[in-house]
Every structure is written in C-alpha cells, then in structure tokens.
Amino acid sequence: MAFSVRVTEIPLEDRLFLIGPPGIGKTEVVMQKAEEEAARMGRLFVNLREEIPPDLFQRPEKYYVFLRVVAPHVFPEDLGLPKHADGYAEFLPPKALKAMTLKGIAGVLFIDELSNVQRDDQIAMYYSLILEKEAGWMLRISDGVKIIAAGNPPEWSEVARPIPKPLRNRLTIINVAPPTVEEWTAYMQRRYGDGWERLAALHLAVYPEDFLSPPPEDSSPFPTPRSWTSLAVLLHKHKNASDGLKEALAVGNLGEEVGARFAALLRTNLNIKEALRKLEKSPSYFDKLTVNQRLLLLDAVAQQPLDRLAGPLKGFLEHLSREHREMLVLVTLLMDREKRVALMKKLTDLYAEVAGELSRYV
Template sequence: MVRITQILSLPPETLNRILLLGGPGIGKTEITEQYARELARKEGRTFVDLDLLDDTAARRLAEDCEGHFVYLRVAAPHIFPEDVSIPKPIASGDVIDFLTPVRLKILSRCRGLFFIDEMTNVKRADQRVFFYSLVQEGKAGWSWRLSPDVIVVLAGNLPSMSVDAEPLPAPLLNRLTVFNVEPPTVDEWCAYMERKYGDAWERAVCEFLKEGPSFLFEPPKEPEGLEAYPTPRSWTRLAVQLHILGGIKADEDLVAEVVYGNVGRSTGSKFLNFYLSRVPKEFFRKASRAVENV
C-alpha cells in the first residue's frame, strides 16, 4: 500500500490505466487533478478543466486544442453506453450516424487526463462492459475513440468502507494496474491546506493532527450510518468552516455542532478540548511555522 500523494511521482505511462483503490475522502480526486495540473505545467501546456467550460468554449476547444492539456472528472455510475453515441438520422432516412458529446469529442482529439471516479459503485452490467472497452481499447459505442494522448485514471472505494461499493469483475481488473492507496501524512495535508487556502483556514486543526496523526483518517466501523467520521476531506471542510465561524465569533455550542458534524463525536470531542482551550486562537492563525517560532 502507498500513500495517495506518492502517485505524484509516477511517470504518465505508469499512471495510465491505473485504479486507485482506497477509503473515501483520502484525496484521490484532489491528487489526480494536482497530477494533471503539474503534468500540464511540465509539458508547457495550458491546463483546462472541462467541467468549468461553457458550451461555446468547449466547441472551440474541440476544433483546436493545440497547446492545451484537458482534464475531465466523471462519476462512473452516471455514465451510460447510450450517452456516448447519440443516434442522428441522416437525410436519406435509411441510415443513421452518431453524435458524440462535445467534452468526449475533446478527449478524442486532445492531450489530457480522464478521471473516472466511483468505479466500484457501478451496478449495471452494460456499464461495466462499456468500461471494459474504454479501458482496454480506448473506444466505446459506434463512433467514439479516446485519444492515445489521454491518460485514463480510475478510482474506487473499498467495499468495507462504502455500502455502495462492490468488487469489480476479474476481466476489468485484469485490464488495470491496481494501486491500494492510503491517506497522506499530516504534514502533507497541512502543506496542501497552505497551498490551496492560504490564510483562509483554521491552523489549529493542523496542530491538533500533529499531536494525534491517527485522527487524520478513522474509517467508519460500519459501511453505512448517520455518524460523521474523520477523513482528510472532512478535516479540510472543518478547517475552512472554523475560519469562517471565527470571523463571526460564533458561540461554542454552534462550533461544537460543526465539529461533530464533520468528524464525529468521538474524535470531535477530543478536538474541541484542544480547540476551546485557553490557547488564543491567534496563536494558530499566524504564519504556517508560527508554532515552531514561538
């Protein structure tokens, strides 16, 4: 098993057709996008997140993507074979052609990374067959072909951690390199928060996790329920929310509920004892190395 952050050091040829298998909220999506952005920078290309393009810009890019690196993340359960090739009658009336959605058309022509998330949540047999062809041959339907310059990365949760997750068929697994991944270190998570949020997060979360690194990720005891549990994703959400609540001077009961709602009562109570101590919050809101310098 490797840390999710270690995939950042893989060459594109190794990352291609890889399945990242790990717990929910450990950073599979964030790290994959970070990899795509960094690869675009190394290749001197302009990074483009296809989810953020309007239809007009997407059509222009489909016609000319020279110098661009495209990125598209999709949830596998939301993609169906009929979405790829849409029937279109030809004028003669006795034959049909097939249309391809513009973002998939871009992936057939451009350099980029196609991230297929929640792969272990796919239920329908025809969807699974669709992904067999996509992963092995880079094609699907009657007319869509994936560009050989596109890296395909898949991700999924372990069945023991998600009630929706299921084992994958052996023929599909045989088409993939399976990486079992675990969460980043606390230092890696804190560095990520600094890069992404600057001063707009509560650094007390980082200091608490440094005191107890095991609290960064505590998978649920049962794969379904109503109790929150700590993951890098939920700590990220909590750190941002606490920064906002600090600005409005929210009362302690409200703060406690926000904490419990993100990381659960067991871990949340430990964090609250730390956070609501007599240590001034400004102590944690200084520069990232404030604790070491004081």
C-alpha cells in the same frame, strides 16, 4: 490494507486503478499531477467540467484536457445521441467527451467511484472504455489521453463491488493511503491561505489517528482528510460563533469521539500575550503547558511577525528544534510561503537539519 502508496506519490500513468478510502484526495492529486504534466508539455490545462475553449477543436495540440466523471452517474446511452444523416444514424457524443477523441489532444479521463457501479451494462461500457479506449459505435479516446480510474474497498463503501477479473488483469492497481498531516497542512496553506482554522493541523500532529477512521456501522460521520478540510474552512467562516456551534460543526464532520476531542481544543483558554512573553524569557515554559495549551501557543507563534520570530522568539524555535522537532516543521508550514522562506534564510543554522523535510513544501 495491502501494500500502499501515499496519495501524493501516485504516478500519472495510463490504465491505473486507484483504490482507497473516500476523502483522501485521489481526485485532487490526479488533477494536480495532470496540471504539472501539462506545464511540462507546454500546453494549456483545461478542466472540461468548467470550460471548453472556443478554439480547442481547431487547435487540439495547444491543450491538455482533464475530465472527471462519476462512474455510477454515466450510462451507455449517455455516450451518444442518434442523429439522422443521409439515411443512416450517427451518434454524437457529449462535447466534453468529443474533445478527448481529437487527434493531437493530450489529457486525463478520470473515472471516479468505479467500484460503486451497479449495472452490468455500465461495467461493460467502462470495460471497453478503459481497455480499448472505445465505447459505442464511433467513440474512441485519443492515445494521448490517459484513463485513470478510482474506487473504494468494500470496508469503506456498502455498495462497492469487485471489478471484472479480466479488467483487473489489465490495470495497474494501486492501494492508496492518505497524505501525511504535513502534506495536508501544506495543501491547506496553498489552497486556502489564512482562510482555515489552523488548529486542525496542530491537533492532527498530536493525534494523527484522528486523521482517518473507518466509517461506523450507523449513519454518523467519520473523519477523513476531506472532512477535516471542510471543518477547517467552516470554523474559519464561523470563527466568532459560540462554543456550542463550533462543537456541533466538529462532531457533524468528524463524528462524536474525534469531534469532541477537537472541540476541547477550541474551548481551551490561554493568555496568548502573556504566554509569548514567557516563551521569550524561558522557552522551557512551553513544556509545562497542557497539550491543548501548547497547540494554541504554537498557532500564535506561527502568526508572529518575522522580526519577532528571528529575534526574541529565536530561542523558543531552537528549543523546538531540540525537543519537539516535528512541531518546528509544522509551525513553519503554518506560515505563508514567503514568510517561511524568509525565516529559513534568516535562521539558516536552525533550519539546516530540517531543510530536507521542509524542501518538499517550499
């Protein structure tokens, strides 16, 4: 891919075109940044796919609206229904789209999968909508609404096609790369708390190449941040399932090679209680374990109470800071925010060197 920007670093600007692999969080990040902008403006954020407040049309200046549309699913005829009025025809837009035309409104119209549009009349519609913020006879998007589009490059989508040259010349095109494993881990903690399989994050710290792989030519699955998210939530839901089912879920989300490698971690056995006692006596015991055993133990360490982490296990955390610094960062991210902050305050000297890395997630 050409020069790229991590998805977490994309700006929220009008007439952006975000191009990157599927499942790396483009929609999620655009919505998150829209929510942050709404907060800065002192407006109420509203996802128009979920609700339309009763007073939105009377008090548009009170709201910041967000609407995601899947480009291939919307056609020119969907933008307005004809209505007879005094011998003329008026075209009434859908209510959610009408909200984006209101004077004083602010928000984001996110047009997803633009590169997958096949019909020429659809392309022409989006051309007008993005460049002029107009479509049909009467529809005009408010100047306070940013229009951001996204799509996939051809190597990630069999149906992707180039967008028109004049449109490309009027857009800011950003090649988007996936988040880091640490950013994904922090997102999973914020979004799901304890409701996900955290061994996924530890596996990815050791095998970052498993985070995102191009799709194979056949119809088999392939790993993306989105498929890892789906798998981590499924595995927590089925945490008491057989090893066979867990491996089937892993392969079904990640593909055979990556899924089998992760399933091997799920099958790994280790006496956690005994291993934790050995860590307290001799932190270097960690270095003698296999990779998968280390990952199991790191997950267990992250779940230990604060007093044990700041007491008997402090020596092990110091060992991580000297020999496996990236693991210290990741183990800390696997804790909930309150516990993480409290531990950093208790062990100020230990976390001084990694404070900058962790400050992005605290």
